Amino acid sequence: MAPTYKIAVIQLHPKPLAVEDNHSKAVEFIREAASQSCDLAVLPEYHLTSFPLCSQYQKYLNAYCSLAAELNINIVPGTIVETHDTLLTNVAYFISNTGAILGQYQKKNLWHPERPHLTSSAHEPHVAFDTPLGKVGMLICWDLAFPEAFRELIAGGAKMIIIPTFWSLADCTEKGLAYNAQSEALFLESTLVARCFENTCMVVFANAGGKKGGKKGSWAGLSQVAVPFKGALGKMGDEEGMSVVEVDMQILGGCGGGV
Template structure:
């Protein structure tokens, strides 16, 4: 069994693509010098995220998955497996996307499925979660708000993902904000989701996030690596940096799943609300109580 050295990045990115590429190149050089094999960059690291969450008319530069910028990223990656977020232009629409590359090219692509607040004014939603094979194991990707939904990570785990990389531009709270970012309530949620998704699926979890400020947003950083037991094994805190850890993925998953296998012990036939009419009704009900009342009338 062989350990994989992996790293999750917390760093700032903006609209200046050349500056973004310079920062990415430096991060890749640093990771390579440290023996890292899997490097997770944040959401929207190519061109920056939206300047605010109420709609951004001057959004990130649209790039194509087979365009020169992604090819440039792959060339920088070389022998590393690198994941990165960008604004994708495809089929006449824009997507908040993530790509996984090596020097050989694109290994995987994910389009953000769940859209918070007014993000849908800029992006079309993705439609699926799919795992894929890489030189460091079978990976799954998701973006930011995707991790608030247990079904996202569970779909990837059931598709065989051993490692899930979640790339974010997760900001601090806009209401009741605290000067001490480490105590921010949105940071607390960010951290809870990371640990819960790893534990409930017994997978290795990499969480990369933007840091610093951009537009109206102040990002919580907090890049981390979480093991299949839900324990944080490396974290940047609220500062810019790399969270680095060596994990024997096969051994870690085998050990975590030996006694209690959360995927193995599921009882899908009992989860009758998932994918049923109740899910659709929840979309239109003002709250769960309203739905419950209507069901008894």
């Protein structure tokens, strides 16, 4: 019998350069997810900060490892920008409920503003890895647009693809926005569900969102868990918050058993 997993998708509104505040808020959400007996909590890309202030990345990675072990919950802490000599990398980690790092992924397909600053994983293969939730693969943000990345992970046995993201409505070109101001939201809603149907997999998508109760802006939000047959589960709007969903892995053909 296939297991059922409880997944918390956390849609944060990060404050620019306020690393400690952003981390504290993330920890609060993860503790709330653990109190609801979630198996996995996923944060957005750049939830701590973007390119600056990344020299202390190890401090925050260690903190998330300790938190995972304390709360007995698997955590993907969005992405953490790391500095290695003169190189900056944007990395997602899968931390098990024992606090062990079971997998990591460095963003391959960089968005235009990132290219002058970040180093891509370039031709490194996409690799699936074993977790307490079965075989998992990770992508980051714009990687979503490349179906071959999914195919490589699926070929490696992944049934769950986790995608921390920082994707806004303003990422579209001016010409595209003139046609449809919501075109980026349309892309996300269409592509996320299409990918899970194409690959018979679950897609866990955690995006950044706007301030709770704030003015409508360019935040896309739409964090969700997408599965075949049902589509988007627990889909959020554009505001900060958390969505908790239960997924019976039988919907993926019963191939999602834990290790």
